[in-house]
Amino acid sequence: MEKLLEVNNMHVSFDTYGGEVKAVRGVTFDLKKGETLAIVGESGSGKSVTTKALMQLIPKPPGRIKEGEILFEGRDLTKMSEKQMQKIRGKEMAMIFQDPMTSLNPTMKVGNQIMEGLIKHQKMDRAQARKRVVELLELVGIPDPESRLKQYPHQFSGGMRQRVVVAIALACNPKLLIADEPTTALDVTIQAQILELMKDIQKKTDSATIFITHDLGVVANVADRVAVMYAGKIVEIGTVDDIFYNPKHPYTWGLLGSMPSLDSADEELYAIPGSPPDLLDPPKGDAFAPRNEYAMQIDLEQEPPMFKVSETHYAATWLLHENAPNMEPPASIKKRMEGMAKSSSSSEKGDRI
Amino acid sequence: MTRYILQRLGYMIITMFLIATFTFFLMKFLPGTPLSAADKLSEEQQAVVLEKYGLDDPVPVQYFNYIVNLTQGDLGISFQFDNREVTTIIMERIGPSMTIGVQAMIVGTILGMLLGLVSAIYHNGFLDYGSTFIAVLGKSIPSFVFAGILQYYVGVKLGWFPVALWGTWQHTVMPTIALAIFPLAIAARFMRTEMLEVLGSDYITTARAKGVNKFGVVFKHGLRNALIPLVTVLGPLAIGLVTGTLVIENIFAVPGIGEQFVKAINTNDFPIIMGTTLLIAFLFIFIILVIDLLYGVIDPRIRLAEGE
Numbered sequence: 001m002e003k004l005l006e007v008n009n010m011h012v013s014f015d016t017y018g019g020e021v022k023a024v025r026g027v028t029f030d031l032k033k034g035e036t037l038a039i040v041g042e043s044g045s046g047k048s049v050t051t052k053a054l055m056q057l058i059p060k061p062p063g064r065i066k067e068g069e070i071l072f073e074g075r076d077l078t079k080m081s082e083k084q085m086q087k088i089r090g091k092e093m094a095m096i097f098q099d100p101m102t103s104l105n106p107t108m109k110v111g112n113q114i115m116e117g118l119i120k121h122q123k124m125d126r127a128q129a130r131k132r133v134v135e136l137l138e139l140v141g142i143p144d145p146e147s148r149l150k151q152y153p154h155q156f157s158g159g160m161r162q163r164v165v166v167a168i169a170l171a172c173n174p175k176l177l178i179a180d181e182p183t184t185a186l187d188v189t190i191q192a193q194i195l196e197l198m199k200d201i202q203k204k205t206d207s208a209t210i211f212i213t214h215d216l217g218v219v220a221n222v223a224d225r226v227a228v229m230y231a232g233k234i235v236e237i238g239t240v241d242d243i244f245y246n247p248k249h250p251y252t253w254g255l256l257g258s259m260p261s262l263d264s265a266d267e268e269l270y271a272i273p274g275s276p277p278d279l280l281d282p283p284k285g286d287a288f289a290p291r292n293e294y295a296m297q298i299d300l301e302q303e304p305p306m307f308k309v310s311e312t313h314y315a316a317t318w319l320l321h322e323n324a325p326n327m328e329p330p331a332s333i334k335k336r337m338e339g340m341a342k343s344s345s346s347s348e349k350g351d352r353i
Numbered sequence: 354m355t356r357y358i359l360q361r362l363g364y365m366i367i368t369m370f371l372i373a374t375f376t377f378f379l380m381k382f383l384p385g386t387p388l389s390a391a392d393k394l395s396e397e398q399q400a401v402v403l404e405k406y407g408l409d410d411p412v413p414v415q416y417f418n419y420i421v422n423l424t425q426g427d428l429g430i431s432f433q434f435d436n437r438e439v440t441t442i443i444m445e446r447i448g449p450s451m452t453i454g455v456q457a458m459i460v461g462t463i464l465g466m467l468l469g470l471v472s473a474i475y476h477n478g479f480l481d482y483g484s485t486f487i488a489v490l491g492k493s494i495p496s497f498v499f500a501g502i503l504q505y506y507v508g509v510k511l512g513w514f515p516v517a518l519w520g521t522w523q524h525t526v527m528p529t530i531a532l533a534i535f536p537l538a539i540a541a542r543f544m545r546t547e548m549l550e551v552l553g554s555d556y557i558t559t560a561r562a563k564g565v566n567k568f569g570v571v572f573k574h575g576l577r578n579a580l581i582p583l584v585t586v587l588g589p590l591a592i593g594l595v596t597g598t599l600v601i602e603n604i605f606a607v608p609g610i611g612e613q614f615v616k617a618i619n620t621n622d623f624p625i626i627m628g629t630t631l632l633i634a635f636l637f638i639f640i641i642l643v644i645d646l647l648y649g650v651i652d653p654r655i656r657l658a659e660g661e
Contacts, residue, residue: 057561083566090564097562102555107577107652117563152653168563 004175004208005031005054010068010078012046012053012232015061021279023049025232026068028306031176036202036209038219038240040255041229044276047212048098050229051178054210055093056085072176091121093176094169096198099185100161104153110164111149117171136167139204141197159190163197170201177202177209183218195221216259220244225312228252231277231287238313247329248307248315250294257333270333286318294319294327361645365638370420372634373627377419380623381412406432419627428631429624433617439628443610447632449519450602450609454594456529461536461594462587468537469544474571476549484541491538500531500604517606528605532598536590543586547579554578581652588644592637 012024024046031037039047052058053065056077070077072093077085094117097103105113111133118129130149137145140163153161162182169177179198183191199222202209211222219226219240226243228236228251236249247253257270274291277283283290289299298304298318307320319327328334394402403409407418422429428439468484475481507527508516514526551557552575560574599611610629617625648655 055562057558086564086566088564089562095559095562097555097559099555103559105556105560105574105578106654107581108574113559116560116565120564154654165559168559171563 002033003030004033004035004073006069006071007050007054008069008071010050010053010070011066012049012058012063013066014063016280019280022282023063023232023279024053025279025282027229027232027234029227029234029237031208031210033175033208034202034206036211036222036224038211038213038223038226039229040213040216040219040226042214042255042276044279045229046232047214047229048180049232051095051180051210051212054178055089055095056080056082057089057095087121090117090174091172092174093178094172094174096162096165096169096177096179096182098181100158100165101185103165104161106153108152109149110151110153110156114149114164114168114171117168121172132171133167136171137164139170139201140164140167141193142167158186159193162186162190162194166194166197166201170205173205174207177207178212179209180212181214182211183215184213191218198222216255228255231282232279233287233316235288235317236313236315238309238315242310242313246309246313248309248313248320249288249317250292250319250327250329251288252315253329253333254291257330286316296324358642358646361642365635365642368638369631369634373420373423373631374416376627376630377416378412380626381415383621406430428628431622431625433620433622433625439624442613442625443628443632446608446610446613449607450598450611452525453528453532453598453601453607453609454591456525457532458536458591458594460529461533462540464533465537465540466544466583468541469546470548470571470576472541472545473548473552474567481545485545488538488541488545491534492542494534495600496531496535497600497604499534500527500601503527503531504604517604519607524605524607528598528601528607531604532594532601536587536594539586539590540583543583544579547582548575551575551579577651581648584644584647584651588640591640592633 007027007029010024010027011022014021014023027046027050029037039050041047049058049063053063054070054072054077058065065078068078072088077088080088104110111130114133114136115126115129118124118132119126122129122132124132133149134145137148142148142160142163148156153164156164162185166182169179182198183194186194195218198209209222211218213219223240225237225239227234228243228249230251236243236247236252238246243252244256247256251272254270254272258272260269272291277287277290284303285301286292286295286299286304289295292299296318298321302318304316304318304321306314306316308314309320318324400409407415410418419429426440428443431437431439431442465488468487472481472484504516504527507513514523515521516527518524548571552570557570557574560570565574598607598609599615601607602609602611610632613625614629616622617629
């Protein structure tokens, strides 16, 4: 399949009074047309910064893309002017934000907020745009769209607002949809509805999606491929099956182990010890080494390169080096993985939230 | 909505009545009588004058008479300017005060907002420092200093506008500028802070993600949200301008209400004091009502539902 997006060795830094915070430290991945890539990692791992950088939405200053390229259909976005980016944003790539309570303009009618992109990018007049807004609101499942579009955000519930945010993102049929933790701020039943909606829409529109989340349950549900981020780097990337059934990086093991599941009531929930490193002064070697019980001497001295596990699966850990001892994930996590394999084979993928 | 306004007007009348009552009794506690200056009069003559103005009646009777007259729109007769009605005097004087006050308000807030916007857009740039400097100057230097500078340089040296007195629109220019400096500074400072906060909010990122350009982000998405807190400070500011132009009126010899007010207090001219106080109170309440309605126009979240 054709590549839509190619990110090569992207570095993003923020210049603060305390010094340069290296939020993203060399991220490389690609995305094919119609594909869904999930980016997972704990808070502060650089997920949101990565995607904001893709759309050039990092506030500059203090932020800047220090190095690397972002090839979107072959054009390098890092070299584009703000004017050129304005033509791409909302039209060819769009973003769904985390918190529907704050991401809509409180003093603007919902219909106008959706229309804005249509009028700007599709050169529609207000009547045409209005028609399209009604379609969009129907698509995202908002009942009575004709009268709803005249209302303000505060007249919508959280879940309905997130549907509006989705409608804004979809307005111009973007080729790339970036969803930055779209369900984090919603309660569980609404989360399921929004996820269902997003999957639905993806089927209908066939746009590629980057899905940021820290919820691995969501990942199994929506993604084709998964990138695990830690301390501003991708530490493991592969298909959903690669990551869930054959994880190689100890951090991924930890993430999977700390995911609660219904049938593991007797087990203790695993917690990764320690906290993420200070990105003002990232550690030498593997950033995860201080929290890693499998760390070796080399982890403290040298950064591991991306080792190839299979055609689709790569991981950055010295454990994959030919001289490293053969390490297995801890027993409790293995058991968890087996449980997951069972549950996903017994029920169709997508029924679990 | 109509019902809400009617309700508010009803409250206004009650408030005005309470203020009238309070001011009336407060004045009765003031030492001295309107006659203390006219000490050449004999006791009989004083008694005649007191009787003429009804000041020899017991206080409750005086109060009752005053309120009855008030409900008929009669504010009484000035002690100072013999036989002239307070209403006429205030009407003559209110014009110049309002002209300067309203002009200063409009010029000050609009320029101040623009200055604040420029500051926010070019945050931490040269223009930001420049306009912040102007705002600090305007806030910390009293208006009569500006008035003096204007009179000397613009009035005397350049001769562009008349130095003082009242008559044509040219006479209003310098008092307006001197008076506008303060609201300008306040508006600029507020606008800058609010706009910066708004520009950092999530919905601005949403707007940018739609491909909206900088102009659209600031004016279409930012301005209205930044205005909400600004309106809060503009209310009290407006009242201060319309009524508290005393210093400026004196410096530019403008025949306004502030000057009159002070004269009345010095001579215990009760009807004028009462009349002016009621006028200021009315303006105050009225502006608060206007601002409350303005909130609804700017912020849909506090707009009153129809038929509520």
